[in-house]
Amino acid sequence: MNIADTLDRNNIFFPEREAIVYGDRSWTYGQFWADANRLANALQALGVKQGDKVCLFLTNCPEFIIAYYACQKVGAVAVSISSMCKADEVEYMVNDSEGVVLITEEALMEHVPARDRIPNLRTVVSIDGDSGDRNWSGLLEAASPEFRTVYTDRHDGAAIIYTSGTTGKPKGVVLTHGNVVSNTNAAKYMCQMRPDDRAICFLPIYHSFAQNFIFNSVVQAGCTLVLHKKFDLDRVLESLQRDRITRWYAVPAIYIMVLNDPRSADALKTLRYCFSAASSMPGEVARQWKEKFGLVIHEGYGLTETTPFATYNHEFRHKEGSVGTAIMDVEVRIADGDGNEVPRGDLGEIWIKGPNVMKEYYRKPEETAETIVNGWLRSGDIGYMDDEGYVFIVDRLKDMINSAGLKIWPREVEEVIYTHPNVRECAVIGVPHEVFGETVKAVIALKEPGRTTAEEIIELVKKHLADYKAPRIVEFLDELPKNPTGKILKRELKEREKKLRGGA
Known part of the structure; x- marks a missing residue:
């Protein structure tokens, strides 16, 4: 099982379908596949082997997605580093992940640490200049567009995404090929994604929500991703109309901004699906959104450690104020301090079990053992479950x-x-x-x-x-x-x- 198997399939069955749109640049699935193959060949030429870590220190750009799939093709682990990080943070993540290649851009090069501070790193690649050891375009031009995706086990690491680290240093969440394939299949099926969908993404793709629930799920569904470098209200409203967006993913703060903008009624006419995550959607905002646009805001719940999709509200019956029921193949329970399930309606900690639960915190066995207990992941979130299995988030335990x-x-x-x-x-x-x-x-x-x-x-x-x-x-x-x-x-x-x- 390999995440990139889906990209190989898309190239076979619909190579001419639009895969990525980014401003005035675009890739069909055939072009996306060929560029991922070229970079996979280039990475192997740089000495990257199966299991090696390749760090992606990039803003939202097509090169991030191409590099991510090139990593999967060679069996390497794609390590996402926030483009907001400064040199000390980059140093920590590169060293902690044992990265051997770093792919970045000229605007971020000043935050790449001196090489004596990251001794394991062999090569820095720049996607848009010559400040690194190698240049992106030069690597791709010299490489073949043919590459046979390597075999990986479902339990092999595919990606490391660093948690925000509210206390201490960030932890590297290891997600496997099985985690991502299972989770993106669930998103495609439960959120009713279609091949003719056009999904907008302005949220940062180094984050689990945008990386797995949006762009990897888009590839799984074989539809089109319209990518933005960041959220800019004017550009996003313009893109919604120009690019005929059908799927909208945002966080509550952005819903509030759009709701209060008088231009939004015209801009959202092609939308058929809205999803909110990352923090709880205020009920009043959801009600106003439905009243103004006639669209339900679907919600889900999860963590980086659950790839992130764990619950969904809902493919059958939406229930206001809830984050829904457990997704396919996943179990959710509300537990007391000892891990015992509490009665329906009682408050407790949300525990999650299934193919979406991370493999580990990289090189942190004690923290892993504290978080995963007998296969159950302790979320740190407090909530309750009603008699129909719908989960309601009350708050973070620490808040x-x-x-x-x-x-x-x-x-x-x-x-x-x-x-x-x-x-x-x-x-x-x-x-x-x-x-x-x-x-x-x-x-x-x-x-x-x-x-x-x-x-x-x-x-x-x-x-x-x-x-x-x-x-x-x-x-x-x-x-x-x-x-x-x-x-x-x-x-x-x-x-x-x-x-x-x-x-x-």
Whole structure:
């Protein structure tokens, strides 16, 4: 089993079908296959063997996807490094993964560490210049477009994706060929992907969601990927119409931006499918989206460690507020602290088991053993399951607020705050309190700054929830900090709070 078997199949059956669109450049499946073969030959000529690690330090670009499939063809492991990383971070990931080749671009070359700091690395390839040891175009021009994909076992490593690392150094999640093939097949089937679909991708493809749920699933379905370097509202709205986009993938923050833009009604006319992931979709936003565009926002749940697809809402019956039921061949249960399943409706940690669960954290056996227990992956997320098997996310275990012994789940409070018509986005965090230990703080970005007061927000929450869950502190910011996928970074808000309190 090899991820690249699907690309070989697509070249046989529909080589003229459009595979990748990137601005004014495009590749058919036949051209994509030939370029992946050329690079596979070039990698072998550089001494890359089955099991070697090839680091992809790139922004969103077709070369990333071609390099990823070239790695699979030779049986190498594609190591994704965030294009946001600086030299120290790149150094850590290259050394931790034992990378032998690094493929990057001129704009990122300043963040490639000095070679004496990455001694295992043999070759740096630049996709658009001559600053590396080798040049992309030169490698491809000298290589044959024919290559026989090597045999790999379903349990062999195919990719390493680094977690964001909320504590300590990032961990390299090893995903196997079996993980990715199983997960992309589930996405194709359950999300009803069709060969005539055209999927837009502006989320970073070094991240598991865009890499597996979007671009690898597009190849699995044999449809077309319209790739953008990043999210730019004007360009994306223009692309939706020009490129006849049928499948839309975004995170809640981007849904909110599009929902509030008057041009969106015309831009979204060709869409038939919408999906949200990376963070929980506020119920009010989902309701407004359906009312304005007539489209349900499908949701799923998962982690980098689950490739990422684990639950889906839903191919049969959508249930508002849920992340759905377990996907095909996957088990989900809600467990107590000892791993015992709790009764339906009770809160517990979400545990996941199936062919989507990662092989390991690379070279970290202790962390792997803590996370995977008897084949079950501990998510660190708190939720419950209803009588029909639908999973509802309550919050991250680490984000729970303990105020005078009372548990407060931030998402519950955020859902109420989002019902205020002037709230664009919000995050609820726990902050130190000298009597209660912790208290609730809401950090909010408004649609129209200055037109809503802290008192309004507090009273709104008190109207719907117990008084102790209402924020005692409300802060308004122009923008909330986010990672490249658009997920609000609560850890940065907590660090900011520490600084405001003088390190307390």
